[in-house]
Amino acid sequence: MKKLAFLSLIILSLVSCKEKKSESNSEAKAEQKSEMRSSSKSYAELSIAQGGKWIDGSRGHKEYDGGTSFKNVDSLTVPKEHTDHSWYIRYEGPGWENSQIGYRLYLDWRNAIDIFGKKVDTLVLPYVGQDGFDSYHEPSPWGQDILKAGKSMGIGGYGRMVADTVAHFRSVKNTFATVKNSDGYSTINISYEDWKTGDDSINLHAQLTMYPNDRFTKAELTPSKAITGICTGIVDHGVAFHKKEGEKWAYIATYGLQTLASPPDNLGMALFYKLDEVAEQKKGQYEHLVIFKPSTETITYYFLGAWEQEPDGIKTEEAFIQDLNKKLEVLDKTNVLK
Template identity: 25%
Template structure:
């Protein structure tokens, strides 16, 4: 007997296969809920799912709900390279994210939760934001040219800055509200960021340390600060609601008589009490280590160290903020790249005559710093994460235990990213 197949059923199957929306599956490999998780999709990954069209951008949905996203052109050629998604995902959950294309003018608006700022002082006393700028050369007299003295990056939880001059020390602002403050610091809106405001304040004394994640190179057990270089340049890559990225570029870095170059790419995401740093050194020797660290000048308790998931961690937690309350700082580095962990002397080298910036009482010789090294491979980026929390922001941050638990949780998430299927 001849088998038959209803034509209507066949038509419906063919129609469904032709109209089915392309999907990217996102899976949480951990048995814990995750909020504000960022997933980065390359143009190639998306093109494998849907035929891209000029003038249209990919948008992602979970059911009827649009997933917050951001389209980024990272190389500045006018074409987007990556899409960043921001998701909340339950323990062991799998999300089917459908893809559709929308005109650029119809791209969904997303709440701004990250921000960058380099404002350069103008003759009329205001500050003009720039996307690219070079600091005053080290051969010229010291001069503060930047709003808040440097480059500021922030999310809705915390803000960081790095001095845009030969000191090149990282500093931080604690926040009491989920607001963006970088544009207003050092203006009539926030004239004094060293006193407690309703949004927060500058909470860290840095001195001649590495502050909150400054960079150095270790060669033959000597630490050489990444500072006082011939060229120190800021380059904004992306500033968006879900991700902001910038580069700090250096050349003429004198390391033991050799001139090295370096690039630090810093990325910040929403909802996290950390930023991501990728440091690339050009010209480093075989046994050199990239070093980052934490100021210890106000520390009364011993610093801590532990391992969590795929990372080694060093940190401090104490009543050590400029508001005389709890402040925690930490660095995590991949275990398989971890180098020397140690603590510098507390010698005031400025008072001993090593006066790099007399106006600021600053010496280029690093002191009062707890540090961790990382393997330095020539021209290859080394990634680390710098954490900071402030007791006035959240009850959990008032204890070292609460801070360490958060670091361990984040290390586990970074070790087990959301899977893209």
């Protein structure tokens, strides 16, 4: 009888521990869901496929086959096999968002930046691309991928002008990325080792920062060597183009029917840059370009998108330009947007 009583106590204890652990897990999941519902945060993530293997793909390059799930990681050395459409990184690179808009960077040779237009003011990226690799191209209740980058750098991507052509990141020895979420901002850091363009090879560090409020991303590029032609831009879809210079800063912007929505609807895109850091602003083959002066100092610029379907968002070209002019005034006075 004593043994039975003792065994009963052990079983009750184990059941109690299991229930507490289950409650703890449920509370953690509830807390995570609550956090994702919050509309006053920024968020960044990087998610890779699990459970598969690299195979020779039908497009002549390696593909990650048989992945059964995705896992978020804080850092990643990009595998040598990874390229565009290799099905390894969820939505092809790191993503970042706040309540108004989301972005993603293709973490492969293209290195373009794309826009996730949002119809809701909650954080959505953890759910994007989970129900089919490129399902985000289709309209959904949260929104969709709205920008066609094509052969351009998208919005705020970076590359190098070589012989009147933008060189992307086809030749890089190693690419290392990290993501971090803090109370006041979210950051993505990417280090490119031995990036070869033309006759030059450099290391390049890029930091992309998003804040809980407003639509812009702060971009900071630090080259290891001063070379000509490092650039950024806005993809040219043949809509209205705007340019304005302030005392220290300037912007270029586009506005019009230039989204992947069906039918296309209005999207505004803009780049803010320091006048003393820029060698030239001109029209390129696929984008409106901002070309920076050679330097080893950190180059700083901001980019943003404003979609008309965003809740309580900017709905007209006039309102978009008014918003940009206010930001230009702030930059001229303070050198920073937050």
